Amino acid sequence: MEDTVKFKIENLNVYWSGSHVLKSISMDIGANKILGIIGPSGSGKTVFLRTLNRLNDMELQIRIEGGVLLDGKDIFAPGMDPVMLRKKIGMVFALPIPLPASIYNNIIYGPSLSGITNKNRLDEIVVKSLKSAFLWDEVKDRLKTSAMRLSGGQQQRLCLARTLAMEPEVILLDEPCSGLDPISTTQIEYALKELKKNYTIVLVTNNTKQAARVADNTAFFLMNELIEYGPTGTIFTVPGDIRTMDYITGRFG
Amino acid sequence: MKIFGENSIKNLLIVIAFSALTALFLILAFILLEGLPFIFNIGIKNFLLSSDWQPMAGKYGIFAMIVGSLWVTLGAIIVGVPLGLAGAIFLAEFLPRWMMRIIKPAIELLAGIPSVVYGFIGVMVLAPLIRDYIGGPGLSIMAASIILGIMILPTILSISIDSIKAVPQSYREGAFSLGATHWQTIHMATLPAAKSGIIAGIILGLGRAIGETMAVIMVAGNAVILPGSPLDSVRTLTANIALEMGYATGMHRQALFATGVVLLLIIMVLNYAATISIRNMNRKV
Numbered sequence: 001m002e003d004t005v006k007f008k009i010e011n012l013n014v015y016w017s018g019s020h021v022l023k024s025i026s027m028d029i030g031a032n033k034i035l036g037i038i039g040p041s042g043s044g045k046t047v048f049l050r051t052l053n054r055l056n057d058m059e060l061q062i063r064i065e066g067g068v069l070l071d072g073k074d075i076f077a078p079g080m081d082p083v084m085l086r087k088k089i090g091m092v093f094a095l096p097i098p099l100p101a102s103i104y105n106n107i108i109y110g111p112s113l114s115g116i117t118n119k120n121r122l123d124e125i126v127v128k129s130l131k132s133a134f135l136w137d138e139v140k141d142r143l144k145t146s147a148m149r150l151s152g153g154q155q156q157r158l159c160l161a162r163t164l165a166m167e168p169e170v171i172l173l174d175e176p177c178s179g180l181d182p183i184s185t186t187q188i189e190y191a192l193k194e195l196k197k198n199y200t201i202v203l204v205t206n207n208t209k210q211a212a213r214v215a216d217n218t219a220f221f222l223m224n225e226l227i228e229y230g231p232t233g234t235i236f237t238v239p240g241d242i243r244t245m246d247y248i249t250g251r252f253g
Numbered sequence: 254m255k256i257f258g259e260n261s262i263k264n265l266l267i268v269i270a271f272s273a274l275t276a277l278f279l280i281l282a283f284i285l286l287e288g289l290p291f292i293f294n295i296g297i298k299n300f301l302l303s304s305d306w307q308p309m310a311g312k313y314g315i316f317a318m319i320v321g322s323l324w325v326t327l328g329a330i331i332v333g334v335p336l337g338l339a340g341a342i343f344l345a346e347f348l349p350r351w352m353m354r355i356i357k358p359a360i361e362l363l364a365g366i367p368s369v370v371y372g373f374i375g376v377m378v379l380a381p382l383i384r385d386y387i388g389g390p391g392l393s394i395m396a397a398s399i400i401l402g403i404m405i406l407p408t409i410l411s412i413s414i415d416s417i418k419a420v421p422q423s424y425r426e427g428a429f430s431l432g433a434t435h436w437q438t439i440h441m442a443t444l445p446a447a448k449s450g451i452i453a454g455i456i457l458g459l460g461r462a463i464g465e466t467m468a469v470i471m472v473a474g475n476a477v478i479l480p481g482s483p484l485d486s487v488r489t490l491t492a493n494i495a496l497e498m499g500y501a502t503g504m505h506r507q508a509l510f511a512t513g514v515v516l517l518l519i520i521m522v523l524n525y526a527a528t529i530s531i532r533n534m535n536r537k538v
Contacts, residue, residue, distance in 0.1 A: 053430060055426055055429060055430060058429075083434050086429060086431070087432030090431070091426075091430035093426065093427065095423060097423050097427040099427070099441055100442075100446060101445075109433075109441065110431040110432060113432055114432070163430075163431070
């Protein structure tokens with residue numbers, strides 16, 4: 001945790017139509033690490049994740065207080081364009097949602113929004129990101145077919161590849177394996193471990209074992225609060241809080 | 254007792270459903286029986302491909318009216334679809350919810366204005382404007398297209414709004430999280446997902462445009478000539494039936510039924526083509 005800090009979150013409070021959905025969260029997210037966020041449903045994990053790329057902005061009844069600094073810059077500062085921010089912070093959702101287009105066009109969508117039009121360059125990006133998401137071998141012969149025809153696990157890896165194609169600095173994943181079978185889950189986890197060399201990864205998961213397997217640091221959310229945050233080894237062997245212990249051993253939640 | 258009640262309701266519903274179908278079928282059969290023998294009698298070519306319509310002289314060519322109907326409908330689409338689509342995108346994506354609650358019922362109210370009122374506005378306001386500023390007699394394809402385009406707007410708007418609103422928020426978030434702007438998200442995620450609903454709205458509007466009679470009679474001029482420009486008068490198929498049914502007898506009466514047969518065919522072909530195109534588009538995605 002003493003490494004380079006990518007995200008610095010200072011006393012973050014989020015209110016959603018009257019209820020206090022994130023209470024005074026402060027934490028540092030280290031660069032080139034995987035942060036696993038665990039906690040029961042409704043504990044604020046997803047709201048936290050969606051605050052980091054300002055996807056919550058679109059909700060009308062939301063109010064955000066406190067600071068979120070990306071590389072030392074406040075992402076809520078007036079001069080910060082959320083569209084530019086989201087180009088730097090990719091996100092993968094629980095349900096894979098390919099765009100209604102071919103596999104190839106799904107991947108190049110982000111890069112072409114950034115103004116890349118060179119065909120060779122786009123081809124390179126497609127190959128590179130599909131390989132990084134461990135999907136290349138399965139789809140290399142049918143890049144022009146509709147992304148909707150892929151299986152759920154393939155669609156999720158396509159969404160990961162699509163995010164990688166933008167060459168972001170941070171990847172946020174919101175329960176990316178909740179709808180996937182164990183084999184697809186393993187493939188995603190393997191991809192994540194490889195990817196952290198180049199990216200900072202924040203992984204929200206309902207599966208505590210998944211956090212134990214892939215995360216360098218783990219944060220435990222409960223009832224809209226950050227209960228405990230530390231290296232995964234410590235959290236899972238000698239947790240400092242009795243509630244963390246209860247949750248990871250399956251006594252509640 | 255319970256079973257008996259269950260069955261009798263089911264039987265009752267069957268009878269009602271079949272009565273509705275039978276009524277439709279009888280109307281169809283009647284039109285065909287009155288119209289088809291006439292068409293074969295004077296020859297398909299003389300009927301469909303001649304523009305010579307003089308019932309008193311025994312000349313029944315409706316080509317000019319077919320062309321008139323198609324032009325007016327095409328014009329309505331050209332006027333109504335861009336306005337309807339752009340309006341629907343704005344209303345569904347950019348308008349705050351509380352304003353939407355006021356505007357949506359207002360749009361639906363527009364659909365309820367009787368066509369004679371639209372026609373009246375066309376005759377009193379639009380036709381003189383066209384005559385004075387653009388040319389021609391005023392009562393023309395252009396006037397009919399604009400009036401019809403406005404008439405089909407509520408249909409296109411409200412169905413398109415509903416289908417844009419029905420696109421799951423997660424689709425939009427997917428595009429947003431790839432760094433798309435609001436407009437890019439609409440273009441790439443929202444509209445493709447709402448496409449079949451929007452096309453359904455356009456088809457409904459198309460059906461209304463080609464079938465509309467009252468407003469068209471009032472503003473299209475009704476001259477039986479092949480139009481050379483959008484400023485010329487035309488008579489549509491629907492107008493032909495409505496204008497002459499009062500005094501038509503014998504062959505003339507049959508000719509009007511035959512006009513109805515052609516109208517029916519055109520609508521069937523358009524609907525079928527639209528269904529096919531929706532299906533193809535869904536397959537491509």
